[in-house]
Amino acid sequence: MSNERIAGARRRHRIGARPIRGVSLIEVLVAVLVLSIGLLxxxxxxxxALKNSQSAYERSQAVALTYMMLDAMRANVDQARAGSYVLGRTCSVLSGGSLIANDQRMWLQALKETLGDRDSTCGxxxxxxxxxxxxxxxxxxxxxxxxETQTVETTSQL
Structure with a gap:
């Protein structure tokens, strides 16, 4: 091929093809918009996920706290079977004194510390x-x- 033919082919190629200079500003803005929506x-x-994780943690702690009280009752099984541990719905920490009152106080205090010290945290x-x-x-x-009201209930034979 002669030099003239090569030069003519190059000129035709440059005239017919559009040079690529990069992406336009609109394409960049659209990409940033899509990325930001995804990140949001x-x-x-x-x-x-954090909210639900905290909720699941509180449920598992509530179950553990019911077992805590049942274990205390098993340690004093004669009094528990006699009904000395019976406690109506109580939302405040009681004062101690006897073994049973101390068990109940410690249990209610653990409820408040673990599940929140609110009027709605009760045992x-x-x-x-x-x-x-x-x-x-x-x-x-x-x-x-x-x-607003979540309840965990554990029943056991002492």
């Missing part, structure tokens, strides 16, 4: 002979679709 969605999911104990039920009631409205 991830942040919202993270916040929801209740009922017994029918050797079968006792321990209830923990607290406010779980911070969780996703959480109710």
């Amino acid at each position: 969605g991830i942040a919202g999911l993270q916040a929801r 209740e104990i009922s017994c029918q002979g050797a079968v006792c039920t321990v209830r923990v009631i607290w406010d779980d409205s911070r969780g996703t679709e959480g109710s």
Whole structure:
């Protein structure tokens, strides 16, 4: 091929093709918008996950606290079977004195420390002979679709 033919082919190629200079400003803005919406969605999911994680933690702690009281009752099984541990719904920490009053005070204090020191954090104990039920009631409205009153109930035979 001669030099003239090569030069003519180069000129035709330059005239027919549009040079690529990069992305336009509008394309960059659209990409930033899509990225920012995605990041906002991830942040919202993270916040929801933290709320639900706290709610699940509180439920597991409430279960552990019901077992704590049942274990204290098993340690003093004769008094528990006699109904000495029966406690109506109580939302404030009681004063101590006897072994039973100290067990109940420590349990109610643990409820307040673990599930929040609010008027809605309560405990209740009922017994029918050797079968006792321990209830923990607290406010779980911070969780996703959480109710204001959440109850965990454990029934056991002593």
